[in-house]
Structure formats: C-alpha cells, structure tokens
Amino acid sequence: MAVQTQLYAVPAIEKKESKNKNEVEKESIFETKSLNLWYGETQALKNIDLKIPEKSITAIIGPSGCGKSTFIKTLNRMVELIPSVQTKGDIHYKGSNILSKDYSAEALRTDVGMVFQKPNPFPKSIYDNVAYGPRIHGIKKKSILDDIVEKSLKDAFIWDEVKDRLKENAFGLSGGQQQRLCIARCLAIEPEVILMDEPTSALDPISTTKVEELIQSLKKQYSIVIVTHNMQQAARISDQTAFFLNGEVVEFGKTDELFTEPKDSRTMDYINGRFG
Amino acid sequence: MQYIDRLQVRKRINFRLRLNSILKYVFLGATLSGLVVLAILLIRTVSQGFAWIDWNFITGHLSMDPEKAGIMGAILGTFWLMLVVVFFTLFLGMGAAIYLELYAKKGRIHSLIQTNIANLAGVPSIVYGILGLTVFVRLMDFGSTVLAGGLTLSLLVLPIVIVSSQEALRAVPQTLGEASYGLGASKWQTIKSIILPTALPSILTGSILALSRAIGETAPLVVLGIPALLIPFPGGFMDRFTALPMQIYYWTLDAALVEEYANLAAASIIILLLMLFILNSIAIYIRNKFQHRF
Numbered sequence: 001m002a003v004q005t006q007l008y009a010v011p012a013i014e015k016k017e018s019k020n021k022n023e024v025e026k027e028s029i030f031e032t033k034s035l036n037l038w039y040g041e042t043q044a045l046k047n048i049d050l051k052i053p054e055k056s057i058t059a060i061i062g063p064s065g066c067g068k069s070t071f072i073k074t075l076n077r078m079v080e081l082i083p084s085v086q087t088k089g090d091i092h093y094k095g096s097n098i099l100s101k102d103y104s105a106e107a108l109r110t111d112v113g114m115v116f117q118k119p120n121p122f123p124k125s126i127y128d129n130v131a132y133g134p135r136i137h138g139i140k141k142k143s144i145l146d147d148i149v150e151k152s153l154k155d156a157f158i159w160d161e162v163k164d165r166l167k168e169n170a171f172g173l174s175g176g177q178q179q180r181l182c183i184a185r186c187l188a189i190e191p192e193v194i195l196m197d198e199p200t201s202a203l204d205p206i207s208t209t210k211v212e213e214l215i216q217s218l219k220k221q222y223s224i225v226i227v228t229h230n231m232q233q234a235a236r237i238s239d240q241t242a243f244f245l246n247g248e249v250v251e252f253g254k255t256d257e258l259f260t261e262p263k264d265s266r267t268m269d270y271i272n273g274r275f276g
Numbered sequence: 277m278q279y280i281d282r283l284q285v286r287k288r289i290n291f292r293l294r295l296n297s298i299l300k301y302v303f304l305g306a307t308l309s310g311l312v313v314l315a316i317l318l319i320r321t322v323s324q325g326f327a328w329i330d331w332n333f334i335t336g337h338l339s340m341d342p343e344k345a346g347i348m349g350a351i352l353g354t355f356w357l358m359l360v361v362v363f364f365t366l367f368l369g370m371g372a373a374i375y376l377e378l379y380a381k382k383g384r385i386h387s388l389i390q391t392n393i394a395n396l397a398g399v400p401s402i403v404y405g406i407l408g409l410t411v412f413v414r415l416m417d418f419g420s421t422v423l424a425g426g427l428t429l430s431l432l433v434l435p436i437v438i439v440s441s442q443e444a445l446r447a448v449p450q451t452l453g454e455a456s457y458g459l460g461a462s463k464w465q466t467i468k469s470i471i472l473p474t475a476l477p478s479i480l481t482g483s484i485l486a487l488s489r490a491i492g493e494t495a496p497l498v499v500l501g502i503p504a505l506l507i508p509f510p511g512g513f514m515d516r517f518t519a520l521p522m523q524i525y526y527w528t529l530d531a532a533l534v535e536e537y538a539n540l541a542a543a544s545i546i547i548l549l550l551m552l553f554i555l556n557s558i559a560i561y562i563r564n565k566f567q568h569r570f
Contacts, residue, residue: 076458078454078457078458081453081454081457083381083382105457106460106461106462107460108460109457109458109459109460110459110460113458113459114458116451116454116455116458118451120449120451120452120454120455121455122452122455122456122470123452123473123474132456132459132461132469133459133460136456136459136460136461136462136465136469137460182455185455185459186458186459189459189460
C-alpha cells in the first residue's frame with residue numbers, strides 16, 4: 001500500500017523543508033517514516049508513515065493481529081524486549097530518531113510513559129508504586145516524593161479513594177482502581193507522551209467510564225496514544241484515529257471524519273462491523 | 277447415525293467404576309509403603325537413641341567411652357559448613373540464575389549451559405568429593421578444613437540452587453518487569469527492586485531445601501578425609517572439623533566393636549533430623565510470610 005494521503009500524512013517535499021525549520025515537529029510529537037517491523041520472519045508493520053500530534057488523543061483501531069499493539073510499543077521501544085524483533089525505518093520524537101543506536105531506551109521511556117492492558121501494579125504499597133518512577137530517577141527526598149505521589153494520584157482521579165491507605169498493598173484495590181493507580185504511576189515520571197495499550201479492556205463498564213474521563217482530562221497536558229478494541233471508545237474520546245489492517249495504516253484522520261465519512265472501503269466495513 | 281452405543285456404555289460402566297476404585301487403593305498403597313518404611317526407621321532410631329540424648333551428649337567433647345561421648349564438635353562442624361555453603365551458594369547460585377534468566381541471550385550456548393547445569397545436578401556426590409579433594413584439599417592446599425568441605429558441598433548443591441532460583445525468577449509475571457521498564461528503569465534497577473524481591477521467597481525456599489541436602493551429605497566428606505574422632509571444637513573456616521553425618525557414619529561402622537556406638541549413632545541421627553526439621557520450618561515460614569498473590 002502506498003503512502004497514506006490523509007490528513008496528517010505529509011508529501012515528501014514538505015518533509016525536506018520541515019527538517020530545516022523544525023515546523024512539523026512543533027505540532028507533531030511523533031513522526032514515523034517508512035517504519036517496518038518483523039517478528040522473526042513475520043512482518044508485523046509495513047511502511048508506517050504517521051504523524052502523531054501533540055497534546056491530543058490519538059486512537060489506534062483495527063482487528064486483532066493488525067499490528068496496533070506492536071506499533072504503540074515501538075514508540076517507547078518496548079518491542080525490544082522481545083528477542084526476535086527487527087525494525088527498519090525512523091521514528092522521530094521531537095526531532096530525533098529514537099531508533100538510532102545512541103538514543104537510550106531508558107531515557108525515551110522517561111519521556112514516553114506507558115499504561116498496559118492488564119493493570120500491573122507492583123507488589124508494593126500504593127505509595128511505593130507511585131514513588132517507584134521518581135525513585136529510579138534519583139529522587140530520594142521524602143517531602144518531594146510525598147508531593148509527587150499526592151499530585152499524581154490526584155491527577156489520576158484516585159486520591160480520594162486511597163489517601164487514607166497509602167501504605168497498604170496495591171493488590172487490595174479493585175481492577176479499575178489498580179488501572180488508575182498505574183496511570184498515576186506513569187504520571188509520576190512527568191512524561192510528555194502516554195501510551196495506552198487497551199487500558200480498559202480488563203475493566204467493567206463503570207471503571208471504564210472513569211478511566212475514559214481521566215484520559216480526556218489528561219490531554220490538556222499530555223500527548224496520548226491509545227490502542228483500543230472498542231470503536232465506540234475511540235469515537236468517544238479521541239481527536240484523531242488511525243485504522244490499522246494487516247500491519248498497514250489504511251486510514252488516518254480526524255476521528256469525526258473517519259467515523260462518519262471514511263475514505264477507504266475497508267475502513268467503512270470495519271467501523272460498520274462487517275469484520276474484525 | 278449414532279456412534280456411541282448406549283447399551284454398550286451401560287454394560288461397561290461397572291467395570292470402569294470398579295477399575296477406578298481398585299486403582300485408588302493401589303495408589304494409596306504406594307503412598308503408604310514409603311511412609312511405613314520411614315516410620316519404622318524413625319521408631320527404631322528414636323527407641324535406640326532417645327535415651328542417650330542428654331545435656332552432656334549435646335554439649336560434650338568426643339570420647340572413645342560411649343558414656344562420656346558428646347557431639348558438640350560435630351554440631352559445630354556442621355554449623356560452620358553451612359555458613360560456607362550458604363554464603364557461596366546464595367551468591368553464586370543467585371548470580372548465575374539472574375544471568376541465565378535475565379541477561380543472557382537465549383541461543384545455542386545458553387541452552388548448552390542450561391542442559392549441563394541440569395546434568396550436574398544428577399552427578400553422584402562422591403564425584404564432587406573427588407573434585408573437592410583434587411582442587412580444594414590438594415591443589416589449593418586448604419587441607420581437610422571447613423573451607424574445603426564447605427566449598428565441595430557448595431559445588432554439589434549449586435546446580436540445584438541455580439535451577440530452582442531460575443524457576444523462581446521465571447515465575448515473576450512478565451507484566452511487572454514491563455511496568456518497570458516502561459517507567460525508564462534499567463535492567464538492574466528492575467531486577468533489584470521488582471523481580472528479585474518478588475522471587476525471593478521461592479529462591480530462599482529452594483535454597484534452604486538444597487541446604488538441607490548438603491547437611492546430610494556424607495560421601496564427599498569421606499573422600500575429603502574428614503576424620504570422625506576429633507577432640508577440639510572447630511572455631512573457624514581453616515580449622516579441621518567433623519560433621520554430624522560423618523559422626524553417624526563412623527559410629528555405625530564401629531558398632532561392630534563397641535555395641536553402644538549404635539545407640540550414639542541413633543542419637544546423632546535424631547539431632548541431625550531435628551536440625552533439618554528446624555531448617556525446613558524456616559523455609560516454610562519464609563515462604564508463607566513473603567508469598568505474593570497475583
């Protein structure tokens with residue numbers, strides 16, 4: 001499939017200019033250029049060219065196995081944890097190529113936080129869960145940690161529920177609370193981008209609503225990329241949506257437009273529930 | 277078209293149920309036969325040795341005279357041995373397990389090493405005794421000391437500790453590691469603060485069980501030339517020593533000469549079993565106290 005010609009795909013000439021002026025990078029936080037990825041022999045991502053704008057919510061939708069989770073995990077290089085993965089192409093984050101050898105994955109992941117499909121708090125207290133990130137980055141002072149923990153928990157809409165039990169084990173929380181705790185833990189490292197890999201798929205409807213409200217409130221400060229199985233969710237919360245199919249981007253555009261007037265017939269079929 | 281003939285099923289059902297109940301008793305018998313042998317051994321040992329255990333027997337020096345003989349020397353020897361074994365197996369065992377499980381690239385060399393460690397766990401202990409004699413006693417010239425004995429026993433149980441620690445590390449849910457990496461933690465930070473604390477209860481349980489195997493080992497010590505009749509108590513790593521299993525072994529041998537030695541051996545077995553029992557209780561306590569649920 002050829003280079004995407006939707007809203008945020010940019011013709012080659014414009015790219016050249018932007019390199020000098022740094023204009024595109026100002027508005028887009030991530031820009032992938034012919035990104036390819038293989039698991040061993042199987043190609044999971046094919047020539048992905050996407051520009052992800054900052055301070056907004058970008059949803060990635062598509063059927064199982066279309067590469068949407070793989071894609072989001074390349075943005076903070078978590079895919080590297082899988083031994084047989086090979087990548088080709090560029091991912092520019094604020095102008096520098098994060099796939100280059102000298103870009104450290106640890107530094108990247110401090111800027112680009114991640115929330116996972118299944119809530120995965122550490123087997124520690126609620127306080128220690130949130131303080132873990134700041135601690136590994138060298139913050140030791142109790143008063144600062146206290147501030148970070150309180151602020152992060154407040155921003156994640158969970159402070160009122162846990163403020164009296166910060167020393168209790170995080171496993172005592174409900175699934176929805178655990179997921180909001182994981183979001184708080186992510187906010188504690190003060191990232192610029194938050195990647196979310198189907199963050200509500202393990203939650204009940206009420207918890208899902210809470211997390212969705214939380215995500216919307218976060219977009220003022222953070223750029224959010226969210227993978228979701230749930231098309232209604234993408235339509236409800238995102239500003240722009242990318243539709244993935246078989247490792248390719250079929251369509252990328254404003255969420256309103258993509259869901260009301262899809263340009264590609266496959267997008268139309270998918271959002272109308274004909275497959276996937 | 278029906279493939280299952282109901283009539284046949286009904287005819288066979290009695291036979292199937294009877295076979296089931298017969299097998300239940302066969303398996304019960306298998307369980308009991310082991311238990312019965314153990315019970316006979318315990319009853320005999322306790323009836324022979326229990327009367328011989330008194331304060332003098334536990335705290336006294338060794339003596340040719342059965343009435344005066346004490347096993348404090350052997351208890352201390354076993355204690356010093358365990359210190360050496362704990363130190364080396366925990367560091368080397370956990371280090372090797374962390375490397376193999378978390379750092380090493382999985383490939384041919386990795387699986388070769390892995391297979392060999394598994395095989396080493398099956399090497400007879402006497403072979404380790406010969407290795408210890410050659411390397412520690414002679415080549416490094418430690419003599420028949422606590423250090424030489426402890427290092428030999430460490431080598432013996434190291435494969436068990438490595439394999440069980442690896443299993444413990446593998447049992448830590450991958451999602452925890454991912455959460456830590458996702459926050460920008462390095463591998464070592466993740467291991468130190470997340471993976472190791474989570475796996476530690478199982479690692480310790482495995483290690484203590486391996487340790488209780490080391491406590492009972494006799495064959496390697498025989499090869500190392502550990503004496504049984506040794507009057508002074510060992511006070512350090514470079515002292516000559518004797519250990520409880522050695523004491524039991526020689527007293528059992530010499531029971532042909534002095535009949536009461538059999539009772540002393542039985543009494544020593546009770547002490548050794550008590551030490552093992554205490555160690556295993558600690559293992560269970562640690563496991564229950566720090567166990568995490570996911």
